[in-house]
Amino acid sequence: MTALLEVADLRASYGATRVLHGIEFSLGERSITAVLGANGAGKTTTLRALCGMVRTEGEIRFAGQRIAGRRTEDIARLGIAHVPDGRGTFLYLTTEENLRLGAYARKDKRAVARDVERMYAYFPRLKERRRQQAGTLSGGEQQMLAVSRALMLAPKLLLLDEPSFGLAPLVVRELFGILRAINAESGVSMLLVEQNAAMALELADHACVIETGRVVIAGTAAELKRDDGVRRAYLGY
Amino acid sequence: MEAVLLQVLAGLATGGIYASLALALVMIYQATHLVNFAQGEMAMFATYIAWSLVNAGVGYWPAFLLTVLIAFVLGVLIERVVIRPVENAPVLAVVVVFIGLLVILNSVAGWIFTYTIKSFPSPFPPALGIRYMSPHQVGALLVTLIVLALLYLFFRFTPLGLAMRAAAQNPVSSRLVGIRVGWMLALGWGLAAAVGAVAGMMVAPIVYLDPNMMSGILLYAFAAALLGGIDSPGGAVVGGLVVGVLENLLGAFVIGNELKLVVALVLIVGVLLVRPSGFFGSVQVSRV
Amino acid sequence: MAAGAEQALLRVQDVAVRFGGIVALDGVSFDVPAGRIVGLIGPNGAGKTTLFNCISRLYPCERGDIAFAGRSLLGVPRHRIAALGIGRTFQNLALFRTMSVLENVMVGRHSRSRGGFFSAAVRLPYAVRADAEARGKARELLALLDLERFADSSVAALPFGTQKRVELARALAAEPKLLLLDEPASGLNHEEVGAIGALIRSLRERLELTVLLVEHHMQLLMSLSDWVVALNFGRRIAEGTPAEVRNHPELVRAYLGTAASFST
C-alpha cells in the first residue's frame, strides 16, 4: 500500500492557543481511516489543518507533494474534498447551486451534470428541494447536501467531519453504504471523523484515536475494535 | 400635461445616471457583500483618466475602452493593496477603509485636476436624440441597459458569477470547493470599477466633470440600488429610474424643490418597510 | 399511556405549516403530559424542528392550535414564551458568540428577572439585586452542568459538545416547566451520549421537568422517552411507548431501516 497522505508532527493553533501538538499518521491509497476522539480532542482541527484552514506547522504530503502551508483552494484543487464541521452550506444559494459549486474545480461539464443526477439518486430529498434556498433545508437535509457537495469534486481524498451528523438512522446506513461503494468503485481514500464509532470502524480499514491534540492509539480498524479503552469510550461494550 | 411628460423624461435621464452607478454598487455587493462608499469617487477618477486620454488626442471609443480596462486594473489593485489587509476585520472597519479611500480619491483628484469643472465629450450621434431628450441622455440610458444585460448574464449564467456570489457569502466553504476567493474579490472590485468607469463617462457629459461629481450621485445610487434590491441588477436600474422620476415629479408638482429629496427618501424607506429587500431583491431566509 | 386532557402540559392539535409549496407540518396532533419525556422522531425533513419553531412562535401555524398548560400559545408573542415556562435548545446551536459562557446563561435568565433601561442606568436597588440573583443562578447551573471552569471563556472557542451543554444551561436558567431539546446528542461520542442521557434524566427528577425530545440517536431516545411520537412528511405516523413504536412498520420502513438495529 502506497501512502496517499502522510502527516508528520502536525501542529495547529487558533490565535495563541495551540490545539494540535504533533499529529502523525498516514493514509494509504484507496483506504479509509477512521479518527476517533473525545469532544474537543482536535479531530476537526486536524481536518482543518490538512486543508490549510488553520495556522499549521509540520509536514503534510499528499500524493508525494508537500501541501502544508498551501492555500485551501489550491489543496481542494489537488483533489481533496472536505465535508466540514457545521456543514458549510451556502445558505442563500439554491440546493442545486450548492452542488454545482462543489464541482467548481472540475472542467468536464457533462460529467458534472451526470454527477448532480447521481447525488439526487443518492439523496432523493435533495432533488425535491433543488430550487429551494439551501439555508431553509432541515438540518439533516443540509448534511446530505454537504456530503454531496464534497462528492461533486470527484476527489481523490475525502475528508469527512462527522458525516452522519443529524442524519436519520436509515440515512446514516445508506450513507455508509454509499461511501463504501465509492471507495470500492472509484478508489477514493477517506479520512473519517465519526462519532458513530461502531459504523466507522466497520467501514474503515485503519483507525486512530486523538486525545488533546495527539494520536494516542493507531492501528487497523480490527485492532482498535479489540482495544479495551476504545471499546469502553467509543463502542460501549 | 406636457410639463409632466417633460419632467418624467428628464427624470429618466437623471435616473439613468443613478442607475449606472447603482449597477456598480450591485456588482460590488454581489462580490463582497459590502457597499463600497468609494465607488463614486473611483468612477470619478476613472473619468478623469478618460478625460486625460481624450485630451491627449486619443479617440473617444479607444479612450473609453482603455479607461474601462485601466479602471478594471486599478480596481483589482485597490482590492489587492488597500482592502486585502482588512479582509478579516469587522465589517464596519472595512466600511471605514472605504471612507478613507473616498476622501483620498476625492482629495487627490482635486489636487491633480483642480476643482474647475471640465466638459466631457459625448460619443452619441445627434440622430439618437428624441424630441425631449438629448442624444447623450438617450445614449447613456442605452449604455446603462447594455451594462445591465451583461451583469445579468454574468451572474445568472456563468460559473464565475456563481462562484463570485458564493465567495461573498461563505468564503470558507468557497475555498473548500476550490474557489480562489482572493481572486474573486479582486475580480469583483475590478468589474465594479469598470462598471463605475462606464457610469462616470456617461454621467460626466451631463453633470460636468469635477472631483465632487459623484459624491452627490452616490446617495441616489445607494437609495436606488436598495430600492431595487441590492442583489438585483435589474432592480438597480428600475430603482434608479424610479428615484429620478419620483424626485422630479415631487419637485415640480408636489412638494417643491426644497424638500423633494426628503420626501423621496421617506417614500423609498416607506417602500422598504413594506418590502424589506426592495422591489426585486431576493428574500434571504435564515432559520434555526 | 392514556394522556388525559387535564394532564397534558403541552397539547398540539392539528398543526399545519407550509412554506410556499412545501408542506412541513400537515395536521399534527399529540399531547405531552406533565412530568414525562416525550420523544419526537422522524426522517430528515419530517418537520420536527418546524414543530419546535411553532411552539416557540418563530413560525406561524397555518391551522391548528398549540396549548400550553391549557392556554393557547398562538396569541402569545415569541418573547413571552420563555416566561410561560417553555425553554429550548437549538439544533444548530444558537449561542451568543461574543459573550462568555456565564453571560450566555445569564441571558437565559432574562425572562425571570426584571429591570429596564432606566433602572439599570441608575442602578436602582432592585435591578442590582436582580442582576446579582441572575449571576448566582447562572453559576449554580454551570456547577450543575460541570461548566464552571468555562464560566469566563468565550463560547465561540469551546468544543461542540461543551457548547451544547451551555445551551442546555441557558435554557434551564429560565426555570422552564417544559424543555424542548433538538438533537442534544448529535456530535457526541458514545460515552458522551451516555452522559447526556443521564443528565437529562437527573434534570427531570431534580427540576420536575417535562421534556419534548427530538433525537436521531435511537438508543438514547428509546431509553429516555416515556412516550414516542413519530412524524413523516409532516404527519404523525405512529405514537406509543418506545416498545410499541419501534416495530411500527411504516416507521421502520421510512426511518429506522431495520427494527433490530438498536436496543434499549
Next chain:
Amino acid sequence: MSKKLVTVTILLIVLACVLPLVLTNYRTFQATLVLVYAIALLGLNILTGYNGQISLGHGAFYAIGAYAAAMLMDQAGMPYWATIPIAGAVCLVIGFLFGLPALRLEGLYLALATFALAVSMPPILKAHFLEKWTGGVQGIVIVKPDPPAWLAAAGVKLSADQWLYYFVLAIAIVLFIAGWNLISGRVGRALVAIRDHHTAAEAMGINSAIYKSLAFGVSAMYTGIAGALGAIAVQFVAPDSFTVFLSITFLVGIVVGGLASLSGALHGALFIQFVPNIADELSKAAPWAVFGVFLIGFVYLMPTGVAGALRALTRRRSSGKLLHPKEALP
C-alpha cells in the same frame, strides 16, 4: 468593574479636572469638544456597537439636540443648562419613534434609512416653513454662558471656556457612568444578545422590538445631549454644520475608537477632533488625502479599534485566548 479599571477611571477623571487649569482657553475649548464628541460616540456605540444596528445618521440627532438647545435659548430665553435635558428628551422620543419602523430593516437597508435621515436634516432645517424658528440657512447664533455667579461668590474664578468645560465634563461623567451601568447589566446583555443572535434572544424572552427601539432612543438621547452641548460650545448652529459628513465622522469615530466599548468613545472622540487638524497641518494641497491615509492606517493597525487593541494587549498578558476579530464584532 475590576479594581484596576476603577483606579484608571478615577485617575482619568482627576486628570480631566486639572486639564483646564494648565491649558489655554483655546485648548480647553478643544477639550470640551472632545468630551462632547465622546458623549455622541457613546450614544452611537450603544446602538451600533452593542446592539448591532448600523446608523449612518446620528448626525441628525446631534443636529436635533443642537437646534433644540439653540432655539430654546434664542427664542424662549431659557438658560443653557435647562436646555440639555429637554434636548435629550426630544431626541429620546424621536429616536424611539424612528427606531420602531427601523425594526423592519436590517443591515444595509437600515443603513440607508438612517443615511436618509442624515441627508434630510439640512434641507428640513432650511425649510421655509420652519425658518421662523430655525433661522433658515443663516442658523442661530447663541451666547456662551458665563460661569454662574455663585462660583465667583465662592471665590472661584473661571473663564467661560473653563466653566463650560467643567459643565460638559460633569455631564459626560454622569452619562458615562449611566452608560456603563446600562451595558454591564441585564439590559446590556440583552442588547448584545440581540446583536449576536436575534432569534435566540427572543427565545430567551427578550422583547427585541422594544429593546431595539429603546436602544435607538437612548442612543439618540446621548447624541442629542452632545449636540446641545456642542451648540453651546460653538455658539452657533446652522444647517451646514450637520451634513452627512458629521454622521459619517461619528461612524468613523466609533470604529476607530473601538466598537462595543465605552472607552472607545473617548478614543474615537480624540481621533475625530485632532486627526483632521493634523492632516491639515501636513498638507494644504490635499488634507483629506492625508486624513484618509491616517484613517486606513488606523484600521490596519487596529482593526478592532483603539479600545480593541488595548484590550488585546492586556488580555494577551493575562489569559491568552484571542478571538478571531470577525467573531468579536458585528
Next chain:
Amino acid sequence: KKYDPGASDKEIKVGNTNPYSGPASAYGAIGKSIAAYFRMVNDRGGINGRKLNFISYDDGYSPPKTVEMARKLVEQDQVGTPSNTAIHKYMNAKKVPQLFVATGATKWNDAKSFPWTMGWQPNYQTEARIYARHILQTKPNAKIAVLYQNDDYGKDYLKGFEDGLGPQAQKMIVAKASYEVSEPTVDSQILQLKSSGADVFFNITTPKFAAQAIRAAYDSGWKPTHYLNNVSNSVGSVLKPAGIEKAVGIITSAYVKDPTDKRWANDPGMKAWRDFMAKYNPDGDTSDPFNVYGYTVAATLEQVLKQCGDTLTRENVMKQAASLKRFRIDTLLPGITISTGPSDYAPIEAMQLERFNGHEFELFGEVISNEQ
C-alpha cells in the same frame, strides 16, 4: 512702533481659514493663491521690512470647524487678520480684524454692528440690485424666473434682487426654483422655470450648475433674457463647458478680469498675474477665476498693511482698511477701484454690466457704483 499680538519687527501674521477639503474645496484655490501672493511679497522683501507669515487652516466648510480654527488662529497663533462666518461675533468680541471675507454676503459690510469685520467683493445684494435695475429699465413688463442655490449665498442674491425690483417684485417674479449643491443636475428646475412662461431668467448658481442651467435652458428651447450672477461668469470654466453658442446674449456683471477671456490676453495686469501663477502657484489652474480673486484680495491686504506703517495694532489695521482711497489693482476691471471709509465697509462697490457675444464679454453701460 506699536504692535499688537501677531506683529513684530520681523513678521506680520495673517490668519485665514479656507475649505481645502469637503464639498466646497473649490474655494481652496483662494487660500492657495493668497499664500502664493504672500510668498511673492516676501521674496520682494516683505512689507515695510516685515515678512508676512500666512497661516491658513482647513475649515472643511463646516461652521464648527471654522469656529475652532478661528480660535486657534486668534488664541494659539496670535494672528492679526483672519477671515470668515460662524466666527463673526467671536471676532468682533475679540476685536480681531476680520478682513476681506471671501463672500459677497451682505452681512460682511455692516460697519456699525460689526466694526471688526469687512467684506471685499461687491456684495451679492448690490449686484442683484444692479440687474434688477437693468431689467426695470429695459423690460418693465418682464416675467422673471429665478434659479438659486438654497443657502446663504443664494438667498442673499434673491433678497437683493427682490429689493431691487421693489414693489413690482411679487408680480414680476413668476417662478422661483431652488437646488441643493448635492443635486446632480438642475435640469428639472429649468423645465419648471421654463413652463412658467418667463421671459427673463436670473441664474444664481455656482459654476457647475450655471453651466448646466445655460445648457439645459438652451436645449429645452427656452430663450429668455439671461442674467447670470458674477460668481459664475467665467468664459473658460462656465460658458465653454456649457457650450459657447448656448451662452450668447447672457448678461452679467464683473469687477475682476476673467483669466479665460481673450480680451485680457495681452493685458499687462493679467500678464503679471500669469507670471505670478507660473512662478508662485504652478499647481494652480490658470483658468480658475478663484486664483485671480485670491491674488487681488491679497494685493488689497498688502496695501492695507503697507498703509499701517509701523503701527501694527489691530485698531490701526482696521482703521487703514477703512481708509482705502481709490486703490487700484490691475486685475480689477478698468474703472473699478477700492474705496472704504469709517462707515463704508464695502471695498468694491462698482461693477459693470457685460453681455456675451459668442466670443467674449462686451462691457456695456457705465461702471455702476454704489459708492456713497
